[in-house]
Amino acid sequence: MTDPLHAELLGLAHEAARRAGALLRDGRPADLAVAATKSSPIDVVTEMDIAAEKLITDLISGHRPDDGFLGEEGAATEGTSGVRWVIDPLDGTVNYLYGLPTWAVSIAAEHHGETVVGVVALPMRGETFSAVLGGGARATGAWTGERRLTCRPAPPLDQALVSTGFNYVTKVRDHQAEVARELVPQLRDIRRGGSAAADLCDLAAGRLDGYYERGLHPWDLAAGDLIAREAGALTGGRPGERPSWDLTVAATPGVFEPLQRLLEDLGAWHD
Ligand code: IPD
Ligand code: CA
Ligand code: CA
Ligand code: CA
Numbered sequence: 001m002t003d004p005l006h007a008e009l010l011g012l013a014h015e016a017a018r019r020a021g022a023l024l025r026d027g028r029p030a031d032l033a034v035a036a037t038k039s040s041p042i043d044v045v046t047e048m049d050i051a052a053e054k055l056i057t058d059l060i061s062g063h064r065p066d067d068g069f070l071g072e073e074g075a076a077t078e079g080t081s082g083v084r085w086v087i088d089p090l091d092g093t094v095n096y097l098y099g100l101p102t103w104a105v106s107i108a109a110e111h112h113g114e115t116v117v118g119v120v121a122l123p124m125r126g127e128t129f130s131a132v133l134g135g136g137a138r139a140t141g142a143w144t145g146e147r148r149l150t151c152r153p154a155p156p157l158d159q160a161l162v163s164t165g166f167n168y169v170t171k172v173r174d175h176q177a178e179v180a181r182e183l184v185p186q187l188r189d190i191r192r193g194g195s196a197a198a199d200l201c202d203l204a205a206g207r208l209d210g211y212y213e214r215g216l217h218p219w220d221l222a223a224g225d226l227i228a229r230e231a232g233a234l235t236g237g238r239p240g241e242r243p244s245w246d247l248t249v250a251a252t253p254g255v256f257e258p259l260q261r262l263l264e265d266l267g268a269w270h271d
Helices: 004-026 047-063 093-098 170-186 196-204 218-230 256-265
Strands: 068-071 083-091 104-111 114-122 127-132 137-141 145-148 161-164 189-191 210-213 234-236 248-251
Touching: 004 047, 004 083, 004 104, 004 114, 004 127, 047 068, 047 083, 047 104, 068 218, 083 093, 083 196, 083 218, 104 196, 104 218, 114 196, 114 218, 127 196, 127 218, 137 196, 137 218, 161 170, 161 196, 170 189, 170 256, 196 210, 196 218, 196 248, 210 256, 218 234, 218 248, 234 256, 248 256
Parallel strands: 068 083, 161 189, 161 210
Antiparallel strands: 083 104, 104 114, 114 127, 127 137, 137 145, 210 248, 234 248
């Protein structure tokens, strides 16, 4: 039976993701412009990223005023309830700016530091992914209906389809390009979807064999990491570690270790 707290957090995460997704989908200005840049000139933020984060934090704190928040667009409060929400209001801002459909609203809830609920909504795909710690991962979608998620059986590494992403900081990005160049001949192929949260959900849904990236923040991966793990994927960072800014690796069992070893051999987290 689901823990009543987890059930409440899951319901709230679904509602917040649904409303923020609708705002982003229906409220996108035709002349959407870059509002500001962050770590580099290609690290952009729009008024819609900020509006979506405000909608989510207002909605959740209206129901649970004592919870804390960590959001990409600035939400950062401790709270007193033991629950903290880790939010990427718009994961895939560059896709959104260009009108590409792969962008997501990612909302996770931690209880005493452990992620217990994750919801990722992909409004343009009409899909929502969710997971509760120990309760499995699920998806609802116009295309696929409602279903429980399991990642796909492992192929040999040279037949694996692996997604990745590139950080906005030039030095990190240059190194990632070098690692990717070494990796491509050793895999079936790579993908660059443009949303870390969507990549992790696609792994959970059996549409990818693996995913890795350097330079992710907690809000990029909190919900997707739980969804991938609850679908049976293994997730980690550098060998023996949890995903971090240095490295996130996620893959179906059987691909995870060889991929992590290969990334270690290629020095994926060195400059
Ligand atoms: C980015 C996306 C992208 C990943 C970047 C992230 P944002 O998030 O997840 O796929 O490669 O590392 O920063 O800025 O669009 O929320
Ligand atoms: Ca961003
Ligand atoms: Ca992000
Ligand atoms: Ca974002």
